[in-house]
């Protein structure tokens with residue numbers, strides 16, 4: 001394994017750089033001068049390059065297009081048939097989940113563990129020392145990186161196709177919960193967890209589900225009961241034996257194994273959370289080939305669907321304001337009042353579910369992480385997860401997540417609620433693609449009315465809109481220190497609601 005150097009290349013995009021050294025044995029990859037030894041990190045870094053057109057999928061230049069096209073396919077959800085230069089899949093984390101499943105490639109002559117970086121063809125050479133490629137420290141601002149579209153559901157995993165269908169003869173496993181219907185007050189300390197992570201040991205509640213009951217509840221996972229699909233798996237509507245309607249989230253089989261921790265973490269966190277604006281966990285089962293989470297069913301679709309007018313009802317301004325307040329309260333609860341500070345990390349309109357009375361419930365804690373708990377600790381370090389367009393640029397740059405990362409996403413969400421535009425809209429002209437930039441420009445020009453969702457027929461008091469927008473921009477400040485706390489955001493929205501009420505009365 002001499003691994004003589006054959007070829008090297010580095011590329012910059014804004015203030016970021018990626019580089020590789022091709023050796024006889026394979027490739028060594030670098031991001032901002034640091035040796036990267038997993039495929040996902042590389043692909044995530046590269047995603048920004050492709051989105052910003054610093055690299056093109058089509059271009060054979062220095063093999064970069066090839067690397068993106070062939071090895072980051074899953075991360076980018078790149079679909080050559082649909083659009084040569086599009087990067088699909090609005091969630092980077094989704095791809096990360098998939099790719100983590102690649103078997104680790106361990107070089108026999110080296111202590112370097114390589115997480116299947118770019119398959120076998122690009123496996124690392126043995127006995128390679130990290131080599132520096134010119135490093136640039138700062139990262140492209142996140143809001144220019146994402147042009148991801150929601151095509152994630154179309155990915156095909158040939159491996160999973162080859163797997164056998166789930167056996168229905170799995171022995172029953174209890175899922176236990178208490179049928180408590182009380183809504184928690186926003187800032188109440190949570191009660192002790194009601195769901196055991198080892199369900200068979202937990203016989204406390206009255207709701208005890210086995211896999212076979214789940215199969216019954218979902219009519220054997222009938223496609224007609226399918227509510228949707230996310231990064232984690234498929235979600236079904238189910239009716240339990242007592243008539244309670246629930247959402248049943250069934251993990252995709254290819255996510256088993258390495259996703260075990262993620263699954264458990266989702267469950268552990270959900271189990272401790274109780275707030276009227278957070279989707280409640282009702283049960284959990286993990287046995288054999290199945291990982292299933294049973295949650296409260298929220299009947300009126302996602303906020304994103306409503307902003308798209310898919311439910312035949314246009315949210316009025318008051319409803320939008322209430323939704324924003326609900327989300328702010330839910331996040332405040334996670335940050336401040338849950339047992340440990342919890343950072344959601346994937347705040348976005350498709351994770352906000354609406355009730356029949358258009359109140360919001362925040363869902364999908366799959367990426368939630370326990371926040372800093374040590375005194376003086378301000379952040380936790382972690383690989384970047386979340387959804388492009390909503391991602392805190394400082395988090396992307398430093399890999400350090402704090403509750404302020406949720407505040408950033410909330411700012412982006414607030415603009416989305418007001419304008420109905422997605423954070424990134426690739427079909428628009430270049431000046432309008434990044435919604436927050438477009439909004440900021442309009443705002444500075446004093447055109448706040450033009451910012452509002454054209455479907456919104458009301459004549460909303462411009463002062464109220466202005467206040468909401470400035471709050472959104474404040475939340476989405478590039479630097480964390482300049483963002484308000486989630487609690488303050490809720491308080492400000494509360495004030496805005498008062499102003500809105502007054503403006504209606506004075507009409």
Ligand SMILES: Nc1ncnc2c1ncn2[C@@H]1O[C@H](COP(=O)(O)OP(=O)(O)OP(=O)(O)O)[C@@H](O)[C@H]1O
Nearest residue numbers: 091227228229230231232235247296297298350364
């Ligand atoms: N508790 C629920 N009640 C009703 N519908 C739900 C519920 N949870 C999820 N859904 C539906 O299932 C879809 C998929 O949900 P899921 O949380 O798995 O994925 P997602 O949020 O769309 O994507 P990702 O996991 O990548 O964030 C949602 O868009 C929604 O339509």
